[in-house]
Amino acid sequence: MEQADLQRLFDSKIEQEIRIEPKDWMPEAYRKNNLRQISQHAHSEIVGMLPEANWISRAPSLRRKVALLAKVQDEAGHGLYLYSAAETLGTSRDEMLEDLNSGKAKYSSIFNYPTLNWADIGAVGWLVDGAAITNQVALCRTSYGPYARAMVRVCKEESFHQRQGYEIMMSMAFGTPEQKQMAQDALNRWWWPALMMFGPNDSESPHSQQSLNWKIKRVSNDDLRQEFIDKSIPQVEYLGLTLPDPDLKWNEERGHYDFGPIDWEEFYRVISGNGPCNKDRLEARNKAHNDGAWVREAAMAFAEKRQTNVA
Amino acid sequence: MNSKNWPLFEVFIRSKNGLSHKHVGSLHAADPAMALENARDVYCRRNEGVSIWVVPSDHITASDPGDAEELYEPARDKIYRHPTFYTIPDEIGHM
Numbered sequence: 001m002e003q004a005d006l007q008r009l010f011d012s013k014i015e016q017e018i019r020i021e022p023k024d025w026m027p028e029a030y031r032k033n034n035l036r037q038i039s040q041h042a043h044s045e046i047v048g049m050l051p052e053a054n055w056i057s058r059a060p061s062l063r064r065k066v067a068l069l070a071k072v073q074d075e076a077g078h079g080l081y082l083y084s085a086a087e088t089l090g091t092s093r094d095e096m097l098e099d100l101n102s103g104k105a106k107y108s109s110i111f112n113y114p115t116l117n118w119a120d121i122g123a124v125g126w127l128v129d130g131a132a133i134t135n136q137v138a139l140c141r142t143s144y145g146p147y148a149r150a151m152v153r154v155c156k157e158e159s160f161h162q163r164q165g166y167e168i169m170m171s172m173a174f175g176t177p178e179q180k181q182m183a184q185d186a187l188n189r190w191w192w193p194a195l196m197m198f199g200p201n202d203s204e205s206p207h208s209q210q211s212l213n214w215k216i217k218r219v220s221n222d223d224l225r226q227e228f229i230d231k232s233i234p235q236v237e238y239l240g241l242t243l244p245d246p247d248l249k250w251n252e253e254r255g256h257y258d259f260g261p262i263d264w265e266e267f268y269r270v271i272s273g274n275g276p277c278n279k280d281r282l283e284a285r286n287k288a289h290n291d292g293a294w295v296r297e298a299a300m301a302f303a304e305k306r307q308t309n310v311a
Numbered sequence: 312m313n314s315k316n317w318p319l320f321e322v323f324i325r326s327k328n329g330l331s332h333k334h335v336g337s338l339h340a341a342d343p344a345m346a347l348e349n350a351r352d353v354y355c356r357r358n359e360g361v362s363i364w365v366v367p368s369d370h371i372t373a374s375d376p377g378d379a380e381e382l383y384e385p386a387r388d389k390i391y392r393h394p395t396f397y398t399i400p401d402e403i404g405h406m
């Protein structure tokens with residue numbers, strides 16, 4: 001088929017909501033755009049384990065410990081689903097991991113903030129996973145088949161992540177005054193970074209329109225952010241906590257909450273490597289990768305030896 | 312140092328007896344035994360299955376989307392292969 005015909009076929013599939021599959025022809029820019037988004041998403045799952053892993057051995061009860069352990073294990077699995085989806089676009093997992101470990105690849109800037117105490121684990125599950133779910137539910141209809149399928153699995157598994165976080169927040173918000181204060185402090189610190197997870201404003205996001213046209217993204221950054229804010233406010237009110245935003249108020253005309261300005265300077269500072277934990281996260285990633293090298297090699301050597309013995 | 316990548320396996324899960332195995336995704340493993348163990352850990356954490364198949368990805372031969380026309384087009388106009396092509400009077404009932 002001629003290039004122009006291939007392009008027409010591709011465009012008509014996008015138009016008709018027919019998913020693009022790995023062996024289908026696709027424009028190079030579509031492939032690259034998907035690869036960047038999916039691999040960044042995968043990296044975020046992997047780095048996302050680090051702020052929480054520290055608290056597994058410090059969980060206040062066995063119930064909290066098994067939940068957190070299961071959540072972190074899920075995130076490793078979600079990273080794997082996403083790396084697999086990205087691999088169908090013609091890259092290898094090793095290359096992607098190398099880009100992550102060398103600092104070349106980006107991951108969600110939220111994971112460069114520290115989890116200072118147990119209330120943070122509640123806030124992370126509730127707000128960070130809540131924001132991620134808002135984004136991922138929309139991505140279940142993304143145009144690239146393997147990515148959409150990975151998102152369906154992830155969403156199905158992730159709903160418990162947010163619920164266990166909210167349960168932690170409830171225990172603390174309804175606990176002693178000191179516990180309630182810890183919950184409020186965690187909410188104060190995580191609220192704005194959680195809103196930044198949806199990315200820059202639509203007007204500042206040059207690739208967004210192309211991604212929306214290709215249906216890689218289905219809903220714009222600002223619309224997803226608004227949806228998340230509207231959903232979260234009754235949850236905050238139930239806890240009897242307050243949001244660190246004096247401009248927050250219901251706008252009858254818009255049918256949405258208005259909110260104050262986001263500190264985009266902070267966002268760009270953290271994403272470009274100067275957040276509170278960027279260095280720690282990369283060091284921990286590299287250490288885990290390097291310390292595990294002998295295991296990967298030994299497993300491969302063992303498999304090869306066994307194969308030789310059979311042959 | 313041996314820096315060879317672990318090969319890729321495709322994973323198929325039977326969700327319950329009576330249903331066929333269905334493709335659920337893929338993973339890397341050093342050998343088939345490890346692929347099975349990893350598939351159990353990654354794809355069966357919530358009672359998703361009662362049986363797992365793993366197949367080295369490079370053992371799968373796939374059709375080319377570019378051949379879609381010659382592969383599937385011939386079936387499209389053979390509507391006489393479908394039951395609704397034949398008219399049976401109402402008084403006969405379900406057939």
